[in-house]
Amino acid sequence: NPSVHLSSLRLLSCEIPDIESLLNLNPKPRINANVVPTIHTKSNKKHWKRNQDKNLSSIPKDFIEANFEDIKHTSLSERAALREASRCLRCADAPCTNSCPTQIDVKSFITLIANKNYYGAARVILSIDNPLGLTCGMVCPTSDLCVGGCANLYASEEGPINIGGLQQFAVELFKTMNLPQILSPEIEALKESKNQALIGLLNSSKVFVCFRRGFSHIRAVPEEMSLAVEEKCEFIPFVTPKQVLLSDDGSKKILGMEFYRTELVNNEGDQVTVDKDQLLRLKADYIISAFGSQIEDEDLIEALKPLTLDEKTGLPKIDPQTMMSSSAGVFCGGDISGYTDTTVEAVNDGKTAAFNIHNYLKQQLISIASDKSDSDAAKFYSINKLPLMYTPVDLVDISIDVCGIHFENPFGLASAPPTTSSAMIRRAFDAGWAFAVTKTFALDKDNVTNVSPRIVRGTTSGHIFGPGQGSFLNIELISEKSLLYWLTSIRELKRVHPKKIVIASIMCAYIEDDWKLLAKQAESSGADALELNLSCPHGMGEKGMGLACGQRSDMVRDICKWVRSAVKVAFFAKLTPNVTDIVDIAKAAHEGGADGVTAINTVSGLMTIGPDGKAWPAVGKEGRTTYGGVSGNAIRPLALRGVASIAKALPAFPILATGGIDSAETALQFIMAGARCVQICSAVQNQDFSVISDYVSGLKALLYLRSSQQADRWNGQTPRMVEKSKRYKDERELLIAQSKRLDFCGYSKEVLDRRISESGNQRLTIPGGRKGMRDPLYEQAKESYLLRNKASDMRPESSQHQSIPSGSDKPESSQKALVSNAGEYLNQLNLVDGEVQKLEDLVSASNSKIGPYGALDNKQQVVALIDPDTCINCGKCYMTCNDSGYQAISFDPKTHLPDVNDSDCTGCTLCVSVCPIIDCVNMVERDHPYVPKRMSDIID
Numbered sequence: 001n002p003s004v005h006l007s008s009l010r011l012l013s014c015e016i017p018d019i020e021s022l023l024n025l026n027p028k029p030r031i032n033a034n035v036v037p038t039i040h041t042k043s044n045k046k047h048w049k050r051n052q053d054k055n056l057s058s059i060p061k062d063f064i065e066a067n068f069e070d071i072k073h074t075s076l077s078e079r080a081a082l083r084e085a086s087r088c089l090r091c092a093d094a095p096c097t098n099s100c101p102t103q104i105d106v107k108s109f110i111t112l113i114a115n116k117n118y119y120g121a122a123r124v125i126l127s128i129d130n131p132l133g134l135t136c137g138m139v140c141p142t143s144d145l146c147v148g149g150c151a152n153l154y155a156s157e158e159g160p161i162n163i164g165g166l167q168q169f170a171v172e173l174f175k176t177m178n179l180p181q182i183l184s185p186e187i188e189a190l191k192e193s194k195n196q197a198l199i200g201l202l203n204s205s206k207v208f209v210c211f212r213r214g215f216s217h218i219r220a221v222p223e224e225m226s227l228a229v230e231e232k233c234e235f236i237p238f239v240t241p242k243q244v245l246l247s248d249d250g251s252k253k254i255l256g257m258e259f260y261r262t263e264l265v266n267n268e269g270d271q272v273t274v275d276k277d278q279l280l281r282l283k284a285d286y287i288i289s290a291f292g293s294q295i296e297d298e299d300l301i302e303a304l305k306p307l308t309l310d311e312k313t314g315l316p317k318i319d320p321q322t323m324m325s326s327s328a329g330v331f332c333g334g335d336i337s338g339y340t341d342t343t344v345e346a347v348n349d350g351k352t353a354a355f356n357i358h359n360y361l362k363q364q365l366i367s368i369a370s371d372k373s374d375s376d377a378a379k380f381y382s383i384n385k386l387p388l389m390y391t392p393v394d395l396v397d398i399s400i401d402v403c404g405i406h407f408e409n410p411f412g413l414a415s416a417p418p419t420t421s422s423a424m425i426r427r428a429f430d431a432g433w434a435f436a437v438t439k440t441f442a443l444d445k446d447n448v449t450n451v452s453p454r455i456v457r458g459t460t461s462g463h464i465f466g467p468g469q470g471s472f473l474n475i476e477l478i479s480e481k482s483l484l485y486w487l488t489s490i491r492e493l494k495r496v497h498p499k500k501i502v503i504a505s506i507m508c509a510y511i512e513d514d515w516k517l518l519a520k521q522a523e524s525s526g527a528d529a530l531e532l533n534l535s536c537p538h539g540m541g542e543k544g545m546g547l548a549c550g551q552r553s554d555m556v557r558d559i560c561k562w563v564r565s566a567v568k569v570a571f572f573a574k575l576t577p578n579v580t581d582i583v584d585i586a587k588a589a590h591e592g593g594a595d596g597v598t599a600i601n602t603v604s605g606l607m608t609i610g611p612d613g614k615a616w617p618a619v620g621k622e623g624r625t626t627y628g629g630v631s632g633n634a635i636r637p638l639a640l641r642g643v644a645s646i647a648k649a650l651p652a653f654p655i656l657a658t659g660g661i662d663s664a665e666t667a668l669q670f671i672m673a674g675a676r677c678v679q680i681c682s683a684v685q686n687q688d689f690s691v692i693s694d695y696v697s698g699l700k701a702l703l704y705l706r707s708s709q710q711a712d713r714w715n716g717q718t719p720r721m722v723e724k725s726k727r728y729k730d731e732r733e734l735l736i737a738q739s740k741r742l743d744f745c746g747y748s749k750e751v752l753d754r755r756i757s758e759s760g761n762q763r764l765t766i767p768g769g770r771k772g773m774r775d776p777l778y779e780q781a782k783e784s785y786l787l788r789n790k791a792s793d794m795r796p797e798s799s800q801h802q803s804i805p806s807g808s809d810k811p812e813s814s815q816k817a818l819v820s821n822a823g824e825y826l827n828q829l830n831l832v833d834g835e836v837q838k839l840e841d842l843v844s845a846s847n848s849k850i851g852p853y854g855a856l857d858n859k860q861q862v863v864a865l866i867d868p869d870t871c872i873n874c875g876k877c878y879m880t881c882n883d884s885g886y887q888a889i890s891f892d893p894k895t896h897l898p899d900v901n902d903s904d905c906t907g908c909t910l911c912v913s914v915c916p917i918i919d920c921v922n923m924v925e926r927d928h929p930y931v932p933k934r935m936s937d938i939i940d
């Protein structure tokens with residue numbers, strides 16, 4: 001009605017006042033500079049400050065008394081570990097490993113962590129090199145060892161990898177798996193046992209308060225020093241002990257200590273001179289000595305005979321190569337060796353000594369066994385290698401049969417650059433790969449010559465350089481090598497590795513005689529199976545091969561019929577995703593007599609056009625390019641869709657999956673979608689053939705955990721987030737978790753810190769007051785905190801903080817809930833019926849849940865639930881909900897805590913997708929019916 005004034009109508013394109021208020025903190029482009037006086041920012045920063053104030057007086061020393069919480073910055077959560085591990089360059093001849101006293105394969109265990117194979121990472125740490133991996137991960141002076149050797153990343157701006165933190169994370173998570181160690185299958189139990197005496201001397205942790213040298217010569221490494229500073233330690237350099245001061249009342253109570261001042265000789269080196277004219281006296285209740293000691297007691301020296309002691313150090317003389325002392329059969333290590341300074345070096349001494357003890361005893365036992373004519377015992381005693389660590393996980397069978405062919409594991413190399421030559425395939429078999437598909441070869445009349453450059457990094461994962469590329473693009477053609485080379489190579493590979501599976505990849509134009517001839521020759525070479533490349537998306541299609549054949553169902557059907565009539569071995573048609581419906585092509589292959597299909601080949605794409613207008617890869621001076629094949633993780637969703645849709649349409653039809661498989665976990669996804677084996681290319685391009693050990697151990701661990709009675713408590717190798725009442729052992733642990741919340745900052749955080757102190761029955765001393773007396777400021781802040789908690793009880797249940805009353809006010813039910821031990825919740829991994837699931841049983845296991853959109857129930861709705869105890873207050877959920885969702889999340893301007901309005905939340909799950917913290921946002925069942933807002937009712 002033209003007579004109605006516009007202002008009287010609600011404009012649909014304008015937000016209502018409630019939403020405008022909610023959007024108050026939503027980011028907006030700035031059109032003007034901000035001016036805020038410094039006096040305000042100095043005050044505001046205290047409200048938002050989350051780290052510890054550098055002002056010593058802000059936190060009384062008594063406040064942290066007897067607090068032994070892990071304060072290392074190197075300790076990592078799963079999220080942080082995954083991100084940190086992804087930075088590793090996985091260097092050749094890795095300097096980090098070369099710098100480690102125990103020679104841990106650092107790059108391997110970091111690679112396994114990045115692929116979420118935490119069991120495999122811990123096994124690399126514990127079994128290969130360091131039996132005390134957790135201890136060393138926590139206390140190693142890594143800046144002087146492996147991290148100091150992370151020279152390649154030291155040369156970049158982002159700096160070295162947090163190796164100690166990653167090691168600690170992997171072993172701690174492995175510990176929660178509660179897996180027993182078993183004897184290696186390669187080693188028989190000892191037929192005879194001997195009594196042995198072991199004297200262990202652990203290396204001292206070097207935490208210096210008073211020390212003889214200056215800060216530039218202190219033995220403690222920088223990370224130890226910085227943590228001590230944060231713990232409010234005081235450092236007094238250039239002093240050496242004179243005497244302990246004791247009370248003269250007969251109680252011999254320690255009162256303090258006197259020190260002489262020291263000076264460096266010539267201001268350099270480790271030598272110091274003592275200036276007895278300068279004295280320093282310190283009060284003290286306890287004294288901890290942490291200095292090198294010598295054996296001077298005559299009785300002890302006599303008791304150690306016939307051990308020879310070094311005259312200078314007073315320590316036993318040892319052979320540093322074997323750790324054997326001057327007395328045959330007596331081995332020493334650690335501090336007593338005189339060579340060792342750190343815990344990890346002491347561990348390495350133990351490993352070295354153990355190996356040489358074995359060799360020492362072996363010679364005697366072989367002699368005894370020979371005298372008894374016991375050849376089996378003599379054979380065992382002749383073993384001259386350190387075994388790996390074994391658990392029941394390592395006994396899991398991951399073999400599978402496909403078309404009557406036995407694969408020792410489901411992992412193989414795709415027909416791609418990693419199988420360019422038979423020598424490369426042979427090295428891959430030596431590394432543990434179960435099968436390989438040769439680089440596609442053709443009749444000599446169809447020989448090709450590649451262009452360069454032709455294999456380039458993808459841009460689908462942003463500006464990431466180095467390993468870990470999310471995709472690649474290639475314009476490489478089939479093999480440049482002759483037909484004779486490949487036929488000879490296949491025979492050789494089968495002769496050297498008869499149990500490995502060699503699949504010959506072949507390609508021809510749409511010519512019947514060519515396909516029959518090439519297939520027969522490949523079969524006669526001894527190939528276990530054939531793969532028909534009907535899908536190369538670039539170059540070959542212009543020759544009437546590859547994609548030119550694979551996009552037409554009739555051609556695929558005919559080619560499969562021709563090959564079927566020519567050979568008896570199994571063959572798989574390799575399918576292209578560059579079609580309307582891949583299922584139609586798979587059905588054509590099935591009708592043509594193919595034994596199975598490989599899905600999918602690369603996706604046709606154009607990866608990069610630079611700001612200068614030039615494409616990449618650019619060939620020749622003209623800088624020409626063409627559409628290439630995109631591979632890697634970027635195409636995984638397309639590959640999963642292709643595999644699942646084929647498996648549902650042709651349930652008994654074998655599928656070899658390829659496309660974005662880079663871990664055991666992703667391989668299992670494809671198997672549960674319908675594949676029986678997986679082919680890998682891009683992951684090897686990112687690293688090397690050794691990734692197979694990651695995939696094998698990872699898949700075994702996944703199957704074992706799935707078969708446990710507590711399988712529902714594991715998501716892959718990640719412990720599921722347990723209920724809040726079971727997450728923390730006691731009130732103290734819950735309070736510590738809550739202390740990370742931003743609404744506990746400034747005075748509020750101080751209140752919580754004090755409550756943590758009290759909950760541990762620690763002495764609380766307020767500066768300026770008597771012990772046990774409350775500071776009025778503290779009482780005021782606490783009252784404010786309790787009022788806020790009480791107010792939070794009025795909020796919707798989904799957004800309430802868990803409030804833990806202190807002292808006797810705490811309900812009994814709350815006490816019981818809090819003492820539930822999360823470790824006990826996770827640490828029971830008994831197998832169901834004593835068996836581990838077979839890989840065969842998991843093929844297509846997920847497909848019953850995959851179907852058309854019409855099969856989805858729109859009556860079962862969910863809403864978002866944000867856990868305030870794990871929220872880091874970044875507001876990503878709030879922003880994405882505002883500008884890409886339904887404006888259902890509010891954001892508190894004072895606490896930065898997001899709060900979901902259930903009535904507005906539609907369960908779209910964008911908030912979960914962008915949240916940086918694992919399991920912080922969960923989708924839970926909606927407690928009332930969902931009614932869409934059609935908005936037609938507000939239109940006149």
